[in-house]
Amino acid sequence: MENNSSNYVYNSVTQLDDSESSSRKYLAKVFAWMFVALGVSAFVAFEFATNLSLLSLIIDPTTGGFTGLGYVAIFAPLAFSLVINFGFNRISYVGMIAIFLAYAATIGVTLSIFGLIYTSSSIFTVFLSAAFVFGVMAVSGYKTTMDLSKFGSIMYVIFIGALGVSLINFFMHSDQLSYIISFVFVAVMIGLTAYYMQMLKRIGAGVEFGTESTNKLVIIGAFILYTTFINLFMSMMRIFGRRR
Numbered sequence: 001m002e003n004n005s006s007n008y009v010y011n012s013v014t015q016l017d018d019s020e021s022s023s024r025k026y027l028a029k030v031f032a033w034m035f036v037a038l039g040v041s042a043f044v045a046f047e048f049a050t051n052l053s054l055l056s057l058i059i060d061p062t063t064g065g066f067t068g069l070g071y072v073a074i075f076a077p078l079a080f081s082l083v084i085n086f087g088f089n090r091i092s093y094v095g096m097i098a099i100f101l102a103y104a105a106t107i108g109v110t111l112s113i114f115g116l117i118y119t120s121s122s123i124f125t126v127f128l129s130a131a132f133v134f135g136v137m138a139v140s141g142y143k144t145t146m147d148l149s150k151f152g153s154i155m156y157v158i159f160i161g162a163l164g165v166s167l168i169n170f171f172m173h174s175d176q177l178s179y180i181i182s183f184v185f186v187a188v189m190i191g192l193t194a195y196y197m198q199m200l201k202r203i204g205a206g207v208e209f210g211t212e213s214t215n216k217l218v219i220i221g222a223f224i225l226y227t228t229f230i231n232l233f234m235s236m237m238r239i240f241g242r243r244r
Helices: 007-012 020-050 069-086 093-112 120-143 147-173 177-204 213-240
Strands: none
Touching: 007 147, 020 093, 020 177, 020 213, 069 093, 069 213, 093 213, 120 177, 147 177, 177 213
């Protein structure tokens, strides 16, 4: 699972009068970059899943285990997450884009492994299901008048705990624990989707367009939603995916 952080975002926003049009403009840019990242991930996943020479770079054809580069690909997204989370003031807008797209590419490498484990029809069905659930919760988070801040904080704490257990289980290889963690992640990602949408809506109402800071906030917003969706999709695959 990938790291998901958001608290630092508020520090970079100057609150202005709430503007629905400003929020929509900001979110439109956020979703555009999110879709770009999904496209990059899908392309990389397809290339690795269908090209044995590329796949052999991450999966040892003899042992069936991960190669050294494979382990790097698995844990690289976490490193990219930390860089994006803590490098807002130090990294330029162009640099933020490059890191975000590199992050999406490494996620694509990880997703390519799903093609070896699950059937193509299963992957497609679960992807559509995850997209539907994500869309419903995104709209709910955007429309609700209830303050989700406390709820989101609780969800995020649970997420961090589940992420830690997931990293430990990566080396323990407990299928039963992995199954339980997947259910926790699905529930948490559903809740966080609504929370993040409300948070980004408020951020969009308080940004000044045309500045580098706002441009970087767009990339961070896309990173947050993209990561949330990917975690939701991967968790649902582990629960509902049909193995080959």
